[in-house]
Amino acid sequence: MATAASSVLYTKIDNPPLKVVKAQGNYLQTQDGRQIFDATAGAAVASLGHNHPSIKQAMLKQLESVDYCYSPFFTTSAAETISSYLTESTGGEMPKVFIVSSGTEAVEASLKLARQYFVEKGEPQRTRFIARKQSYHGNTLGSLATGYHKGRRAIYEPILRQNVSHVSPCYAYRDQDSGESTEAYVQRLADELEAEFQAVGPDTVCAFVAETVSGTTLGCVPPVPGYFKAMKAVCDRHGALLMMDEVMSGMGRTGTLHAWQQEGVVPDLQTVAKGLGAGYAPIGALLIGKRVTNALTDGTGSFVHSQTYQGHPVACATAYAVQEVLRDERLLENVREQGEYLGDLLKARLGSHKNVGDVRGRGLLWGVEFVMDKETKRPFPASKKIAAKVHDTGLQPEHGISLIPGNGVADGTDGDIILIAPAFNVSKTDVELIVGRIEKVIHAVLGA
Numbered sequence: 001m002a003t004a005a006s007s008v009l010y011t012k013i014d015n016p017p018l019k020v021v022k023a024q025g026n027y028l029q030t031q032d033g034r035q036i037f038d039a040t041a042g043a044a045v046a047s048l049g050h051n052h053p054s055i056k057q058a059m060l061k062q063l064e065s066v067d068y069c070y071s072p073f074f075t076t077s078a079a080e081t082i083s084s085y086l087t088e089s090t091g092g093e094m095p096k097v098f099i100v101s102s103g104t105e106a107v108e109a110s111l112k113l114a115r116q117y118f119v120e121k122g123e124p125q126r127t128r129f130i131a132r133k134q135s136y137h138g139n140t141l142g143s144l145a146t147g148y149h150k151g152r153r154a155i156y157e158p159i160l161r162q163n164v165s166h167v168s169p170c171y172a173y174r175d176q177d178s179g180e181s182t183e184a185y186v187q188r189l190a191d192e193l194e195a196e197f198q199a200v201g202p203d204t205v206c207a208f209v210a211e212t213v214s215g216t217t218l219g220c221v222p223p224v225p226g227y228f229k230a231m232k233a234v235c236d237r238h239g240a241l242l243m244m245d246e247v248m249s250g251m252g253r254t255g256t257l258h259a260w261q262q263e264g265v266v267p268d269l270q271t272v273a274k275g276l277g278a279g280y281a282p283i284g285a286l287l288i289g290k291r292v293t294n295a296l297t298d299g300t301g302s303f304v305h306s307q308t309y310q311g312h313p314v315a316c317a318t319a320y321a322v323q324e325v326l327r328d329e330r331l332l333e334n335v336r337e338q339g340e341y342l343g344d345l346l347k348a349r350l351g352s353h354k355n356v357g358d359v360r361g362r363g364l365l366w367g368v369e370f371v372m373d374k375e376t377k378r379p380f381p382a383s384k385k386i387a388a389k390v391h392d393t394g395l396q397p398e399h400g401i402s403l404i405p406g407n408g409v410a411d412g413t414d415g416d417i418i419l420i421a422p423a424f425n426v427s428k429t430d431v432e433l434i435v436g437r438i439e440k441v442i443h444a445v446l447g448a
């Protein structure tokens with residue numbers, strides 16, 4: 001039994017979380033006997049559910065051939081196979097792949113490669129990045145400086161690098177004016193990005209960085225049609241790169257293997273992680289577009305960055321096995337089909353609740369935003385901890401559902417959401433169970 005004397009540095013030091021003793025399919029069994037439906041696949045990670053037999057087999061097989069080797073000295077079939085799979089999955093648009101152990105590491109590598117690209121091209125004055133408010137790109141100092149979530153940054157602000165500025169996210173629910181067309185809204189956001197390039201000096205910017213479909217810090221908001229095309233046009237005008245962070249929204253989560261495939265643009269740099277290894281191994285990857293690949297190949301020929309666990313053979317073999325299951329079990333189709341059903345059901349059952357302001361998402365990545373007042377969209381004050389209460393209540397034995405809480409979506413401080421991101425192989429019955437349980441939890445916290 002975990003106690004306050006545990007050596008584990010818990011998220012809340014004196015408040016040990018529930019101890020999971022078995023994870024099977026969609027369920028987490030805790031030591032105190034709860035059966036919790038994992039409606040978020042952990043942190044939108046366990047896309048095949050838990051304890052999938054083929055993945056275990058693939059991991060064991062890899063352990064029997066090569067468990068680990070140091071990637072600057074040796075390559076392995078495991079690293080070659082998953083990397084070429086990823087390149088092929090982009091139709092060859094991303095010719096090179098750099099495998100790391102997490103989303104944050106993929107983002108760090110991406111930021112560094114963007115910088116190196118411009119040094120290779122003879123534009124060393126490019127040192128800046130433009131990212132978006134209410135975004136999340138990871139928790140190391142570089143990635144934290146790139147994202148913008150007030151709470152996660154606050155105490156580190158004085159030691160974060162100062163070469164990132166933040167423009168508005170694409171957040172139609174709050175920011176598109178009533179009567180404003182989608183085209184006009186997109187134009188306004190493009191104008192804002194253009195103005196930011198001009199403010200910092202267009203030839204000083206390495207890249208514009210954005211989550212293709214936002215994750216927890218904005219709450220599963222898909223871009224409006226035409227948004228990324230317009231942002232890319234601004235980047236192109238100034239020779240800057242487009243960096244799309246698909247750590248959460250990629251690898252099938254939003255219905256296509258790559259979320260950008262629904263946006264009519266191809267990024268120069270793309271990061272993926274969570275669904276890549278589906279939680280069976282810690283793995284993330286940076287996918288590198290043609291322009292950057294060519295500059296590197298024609299230039300110094302080597303990326304000035306490396307990590308000990310880069311291209312870890314077991315992680316690579318695991319990720320490839322996950323992708324095989326995705327293909328063999330036709331899970332992208334299931335994500336689209338069950339995702340649409342999940343969205344429809346959430347809207348039908350929760351949309352009219354007095355405190356549900358918005359239900360949005362894509363594929364199997366959905367967010368429910370809570371408000372005090374539906375008319376004015378006034379959020380609850382952060383001090384009410386609404387999303388945290390929904391999360392805690394969900395974990396109680398009578399509800400048995402795990403949901404991800406998020407805060408600060410409205411203005412960086414206030415604004416609560418819950419995120420729903422189940423495994424890609426959920427059934428119609430699972431979706432009905434999820435929505436039924438969420439409805440009861442919301443009624444328990446906010447009233448009917």
Ligand SMILES: Cc1ncc(COP(=O)(O)O)c(C=O)c1O
Pocket residue numbers: 043102103104105107136137138139211215216245246247248249273274284
């Ligand atoms: C969009 C995005 N980028 C980066 C990260 C960081 O990934 P990790 O937690 O694997 O380091 C996350 C994690 O939630 C994310 O959602």
